[in-house]
Amino acid sequence: MSHTAHIRSxxxxxxxxxxxxxxxxxxxxxxxxxxxxxxxxxxNASEPVTQTLELPTLTADLAAQAAKSADATQxxxxxYQLQAERDAAAANAAKQAKADLAEAKxxxxxxxxxxxxxxxxxxxARASRNAERTTLSATSDSGSTSTxxxxxxxxxxxxxxxxxxxxxxxxxxxxxxxxxxxVQAAFKEIGVSLPRVSQDQSTSGTQVSLSNxxxxxxxxxxxxxxxxxxxxxxxxxxxxxxxxxxxxxxxKPLSYDPPTGAVRVx
Numbered sequence: 001m002s003h004t005a006h007i008r009s010x011x012x013x014x015x016x017x018x019x020x021x022x023x024x025x026x027x028x029x030x031x032x033x034x035x036x037x038x039x040x041x042x043x044n045a046s047e048p049v050t051q052t053l054e055l056p057t058l059t060a061d062l063a064a065q066a067a068k069s070a071d072a073t074q075x076x077x078x079x080y081q082l083q084a085e086r087d088a089a090a091a092n093a094a095k096q097a098k099a100d101l102a103e104a105k106x107x108x109x110x111x112x113x114x115x116x117x118x119x120x121x122x123x124x125a126r127a128s129r130n131a132e133r134t135t136l137s138a139t140s141d142s143g144s145t146s147t148x149x150x151x152x153x154x155x156x157x158x159x160x161x162x163x164x165x166x167x168x169x170x171x172x173x174x175x176x177x178x179x180x181x182x183v184q185a186a187f188k189e190i191g192v193s194l195p196r197v198s199q200d201q202s203t204s205g206t207q208v209s210l211s212n213x214x215x216x217x218x219x220x221x222x223x224x225x226x227x228x229x230x231x232x233x234x235x236x237x238x239x240x241x242x243x244x245x246x247x248x249x250x251x252k253p254l255s256y257d258p259p260t261g262a263v264r265v266x
Contacts, residue, residue: 150266151190151192151216151266152214152215152216152266153215153216154189155186155187155189155190155216155232155266156215156216156232156234156235156240158185158186158189159182159183159186159232159234159240159241159249160234160240160251162177162182162240162242162249163240163249163250163251164248164249165177165242165248165249166245166248166249167179167242167243167244167245167247167248167249168245169245172184172185172196173185177242177249178242179198179229179230179231179241179242179243180195180196180197180198180201180230181196181242182231182232182240182241182242182249183198183201183218183230183232183241184196184201186232187265192265192266194265198222198227198228198229198230199225199226199227199228201218201220201227201230201263202218202220202222202223202224202225202227202230202261202263203224203225203263204218204263204265205218205263205264205265206263207224207261207262207263208262208263208264209262210254210258210259210261210262213233213262214233214235214264215233215234215235216232216233216264216265216266217232217233217262217263217264217265218230218231218232218233218263218264218265219231219232219233219239219241219259219261219262220259220260220261220262221257221259221260223260224261224263227260229241231259233254233262234251237253237254237255238251238252238253238254239251239252239253239254239259
């Protein structure tokens with residue numbers, strides 16, 4: 001026996017049977033729990049497939065949602081771009097419409113200006129024609145023209161003898177004439193040779209004023225050198241000419257169809 005055995009505090013307490021039993025029970029419970037856990041682990045060893053299948057399903061859902069969100073974002077961007085293009089097109093259309101309107105206004109102003117100028121020119125020409133008719137009428141009424149004599153009288157006698165005959169383009173008599181054919185034939189009667197066409201006859205003599213006409217003068221319509229009609233002035237404000245197929249050869253006052261100019265051959 002130890003020399004300290006008699007000291008009470010240094011002695012190991014004896015374990016009672018109940019304590020041992022309790023400890024045995026606790027140990028058994030722990031071991032049972034471990035066994036149950038182990039068994040549960042062994043039993044669940046076939047379940048990882050089920051747990052592994054749940055993760056891809058969740059991942060696919062997230063991917064689908066992400067794709068749907070991307071599609072929505074892309075669609076929104078496309079809508080914004082389309083709207084921007086429409087706005088730009090509308091702005092360009094408005095700009096073009098404004099430019100077209102300005103151009104149309106400018107063209108309208110130019111057309112109006114040309115129309116006004118044409119109206120003024122026509123008014124001036126009308127006034128000139130009226131003044132010319134007045135002058136010719138005054139000449140006819142006053143009887144200031146001299147009586148034809150000599151060669152002029154022969155020319156006038158010839159053309160008056162043809163009154164009532166037909167007008168035929170290109171004809172030179174004796175049954176029908178055109179305007180220049182009649183004038184050429186009349187002057188041929190007195191030995192004066194004239195060109196065949198009115199353009200040349202309008203420059204075959206000395207240009208004279210319509211206010212200073214004498215019997216036997218050649219009247220022309222149109223420009224000198226480009227006349228389209230000729231006749232013979234017979235005095236007293238009258239002329240004889242082959243007018244057209246409807247009237248034939250007639251005698252008319254100068255006011256009936258005022259000529260443009262005259263030439264004097266005799």
